[in-house]
Structure formats: structure tokens, C-alpha cells
Amino acid sequence: MSRVIDEHRLYLSDRNRLCAYERALAEVVRPGDVVVDLASGTGILGMLACRAGAARVYAIEMDGIAGLARELARANRFGDRLVVVKEHSTAATLPERADVLVSDQIGRFGLEASIVELVADARARLLKPDARLIPCAVELVVAPVRHPRLFRRIEFWSRRPAGFDYEPARGIAANTGYPARLSADHLLGPASPLLTIDLTKDAPDTLTEQASMTIAETGCLHGIGGWFSARLSPSVTVTNSPLARDRIRRRQVFLPVDRAVTVSAGDVVDVRMQLRPAELMYAWDVTVRRDSGPPVRFRHSTFAGMLLDPADLRRTAPGYRPRLTPRGVARLTVLSLCDGVRTLSDIEAEVQGRHPELFASRGDAAAFVAEVVTRYSSDAD
Numbered sequence: 001m002s003r004v005i006d007e008h009r010l011y012l013s014d015r016n017r018l019c020a021y022e023r024a025l026a027e028v029v030r031p032g033d034v035v036v037d038l039a040s041g042t043g044i045l046g047m048l049a050c051r052a053g054a055a056r057v058y059a060i061e062m063d064g065i066a067g068l069a070r071e072l073a074r075a076n077r078f079g080d081r082l083v084v085v086k087e088h089s090t091a092a093t094l095p096e097r098a099d100v101l102v103s104d105q106i107g108r109f110g111l112e113a114s115i116v117e118l119v120a121d122a123r124a125r126l127l128k129p130d131a132r133l134i135p136c137a138v139e140l141v142v143a144p145v146r147h148p149r150l151f152r153r154i155e156f157w158s159r160r161p162a163g164f165d166y167e168p169a170r171g172i173a174a175n176t177g178y179p180a181r182l183s184a185d186h187l188l189g190p191a192s193p194l195l196t197i198d199l200t201k202d203a204p205d206t207l208t209e210q211a212s213m214t215i216a217e218t219g220c221l222h223g224i225g226g227w228f229s230a231r232l233s234p235s236v237t238v239t240n241s242p243l244a245r246d247r248i249r250r251r252q253v254f255l256p257v258d259r260a261v262t263v264s265a266g267d268v269v270d271v272r273m274q275l276r277p278a279e280l281m282y283a284w285d286v287t288v289r290r291d292s293g294p295p296v297r298f299r300h301s302t303f304a305g306m307l308l309d310p311a312d313l314r315r316t317a318p319g320y321r322p323r324l325t326p327r328g329v330a331r332l333t334v335l336s337l338c339d340g341v342r343t344l345s346d347i348e349a350e351v352q353g354r355h356p357e358l359f360a361s362r363g364d365a366a367a368f369v370a371e372v373v374t375r376y377s378s379d380a381d
């Protein structure tokens with residue numbers, strides 16, 4: 001069962017988010033503008049752009065929901081102005097460059113949905129040089145957090161599930177960012193802005209910033225909370241800050257420290273973060289400076305939280321000489337048969353005939369061919 005449609009119901013039922021985007025589009029879009037709605041889903045931001053006066057909108061969506069977006073555009077009488085392009089945005093080409101880009105690929109902590117990379121690519125290939133961006137900047141904010149319930153996800157691995165030693169998994173768990181529903185009660189002190197990513201410019205490969213936060217009340221520090229505030233237009237921002245009354249309905253992140261630390265009012269928590277947008281990776285070094293003892297230091301990185309098999313790592317070395325697996329060869333067969341002449345049915349029969357060891361039935365071959373063809377074929381002449 002697909003839950004995609006219900007996910008979009010949630011996006012569409014977030015009134016603060018939609019109001020913010022509607023206000024920003026009304027402020028930024030000028031009559032006659034060409035707009036790109038990047039990662040459009042149902043095309044809601046593109047339709048808002050039409051309503052704000054756009055002459056044309058290119059709604060770029062890589063998944064099957066592109067079909068529904070087309071139908072919705074027609075149903076709302078934007079069929080002649082909103083063109084749905086079913087493609088990954090980095091592979092999409094458009095017949096003209098756009099004046100405005102709108103997108104909500106901000107994630108929970110500004111990076112996970114690849115906004116930096118996707119907007120940089122769109123600026124280079126799809127937009128006019130002076131195009132206006134919605135959002136144009138994303139600020140990341142951090143705060144010292146107590147969250148015993150989420151911290152149990154790290155401690156779990158020290159509790160010998162079924163009597164076995166699972167301690168090696170603890171390090172992976174402690175180097176993972178967790179989606180969190182934070183509230184003011186989780187914060188041990190005031191939040192602090194960490195850095196602002198200017199989407200109108202190319203970002204460096206690595207962004208490094210630090211913030212110092214003073215503890216306001218005694219408690220147990222379990223980690224760092226993170227969220228964003230995105231500038232949509234000169235007068236509109238959106239945020240998922242747990243402290244904002246008009247926040248959008250989106251969770252924040254919890255970045256744990258390896259061991260819980262008792263802190264008191266006046267202690268200081270320094271966070272140094274390194275973000276690598278292209279790899280969607282971040283590292284967080286945390287130093288807790290306390291009156292009651294020497295500083296406590298932690299070093300964490302989502303790289304250390306990845307489940308990397310050394311055999312897979314070897315395959316990324318520049319000197320590695322790859323060989324196709326039998327399924328790789330079968331994929332090559334499918335691609336070579338997509339010549340604009342053979343039908344899908346011809347290709348299925350041929351693939352099953354050439355690879356009987358992989359596909360016991362015509363149905364097995366059909367499923368395999370469908371997966372390749374939907375991804376790599378087009379109707380273009």
C-alpha cells in the first residue's frame with residue numbers, strides 16, 4: 001500500500017507552511033514571471049505561484065505523483081500555465097530559464113533534503129542569472145537538549161539484548177541524527193543561531209561554525225537539538241523552531257552526545273559543527289564546560305553512524321575494477337533492447353530467454369524490465 005498520498009495530505013494540511021509560501025510568492029512573483037517549482041509533489045507551490053501571477057510554472061517532480069500533479073493543475077484551470085516535468089531536477093531541462101525558483105526541500109535541519117545542491121544545480125542550468133529564490137537563505141539553530149526518551153535509543157545497545165554484547169552498535173547509534181518532536185521543556189538553555197546558508201551563492205564543500213550556549217537550568221544533557229529558519233521573501237520566514245508559535249508542522253533533529261552529562265545553570269556547552277551538504281553529512285563536536293569539574297568532550301559524525309561494510313568501501317576506491325553481476329548483465333540487456341522499435345512485451349520475452357537462471361517466469365522478467373524501463377526510457381523521438 002502506498003502511503004505517499006497521505007504524506008502529501010500532511011504537507012497540505014500544514015496551514016502555517018502554506019500561508020507562509022502563499023505570502024512569499026505574492027511578494028516575490030511578478031506578473032508574467034516564469035517559475036520553477038522544484039520537487040513539486042502535488043504542485044501546490046506551483047499552483048500558488050500561478051495564483052500570484054506567474055505566466056508559466058515548470059513543476060519538476062521525479063516520482064509517479066507527477067501524474068496527479070498534472071491532473072490537479074487541469075482541475076484547477078492551470079493546465080495551460082503549469083507544466084509538470086517528470087524528472088529528477090538535476091536531469092531536467094526546460095525550454096526557457098525561469099525568473100523565480102520555489103521549493104520546500106529544507107528538511108528538518110536544513111540539509112537532509114539536498115536543498116543546497118539542488119538549488120545550486122537549478123541556478124546554473126534552469127534559472128536566469130538574477131532569478132529570485134524562495135527560500136533564499138536557511139539559518140540553522142542549535143540548543144542544548146535533555147531528552148531521556150530519545151537517549152534511551154542510544155543506551156539500548158548497552159543493555160545486552162537477548163543476553164548478547166551489542167556494545168559495538170552503540171557507537172553507530174550515538175553518531176546518528178534522530179527526528180525529534182522538541183518542545184521548550186526539552187531545552188536546557190537558550191537556542192543559538194549556528195550558521196546561515198545563502199542559497200543565492202555557491203556554498204563551500206564544508207561549512208564549519210560553532211556556537212556557545214549557556215545552561216539555564218540544572219538537568220541532564222543528552223544532546224543538541226537542531227532546526228531551521230528559512231527566509232522565503234523580504235518579509236516572510238518559515239521555521240520548525242519548537243519555540244515559535246507559528247512554526248510549521250515539521251520535526252526537529254536530536255544529535256546525541258555519547259554519555260549523558262549533568263549540567264547546572266551557568267555551565268557552557270560549545271558546539272562545533274561541520275556540514276558537508278553534498279554528502280548530507282554532519283559532524284558535531286560538543287564540549288561541556290562545568291564549574292563542577294573538567295570539561296567533557298564528545299566528537300560525533302553521521303559518517304561514523306553509517307553502516308559501512310568494508311567490502312562496499314573497497315568498491316569505492318579509484319583503483320577498483322568493477323565487474324557486472326548477473327543482474328547487472330540482465331539490466332544491460334534491457335537497456336540495449338530499448339531501441340524505439342521493440343515493444344515491452346518483446347523485451348520481456350527476450351530478457352527471460354537470455355537470462356532463464358534469473359527469471360523463472362515471464363512475470364519475474366516483466367517486473368525487472370518495468371523497473372529499468374520506467375527509470376531510463378522516454379517517449380521522446
Ligand SMILES: C[S@@+](CC[C@H](N)C(=O)[O-])C[C@H]1O[C@@H](n2cnc3c(N)ncnc32)[C@H](O)[C@@H]1O
Pocket residue numbers: 011012038039040041042043044045060061062063065087088089090103104118
Ligand atoms: C516534500 S515532498 C513535496 C513538497 C511539495 N513541494 C509541497 O510543498 O507540498 C517532495 C517531493 O519532491 C520530490 N523530489 C525530491 N527531490 C527531487 C528532485 N531532486 N527532483 C524532482 N523531484 C524531487 C519527491 O518525489 C516528493 O514528491
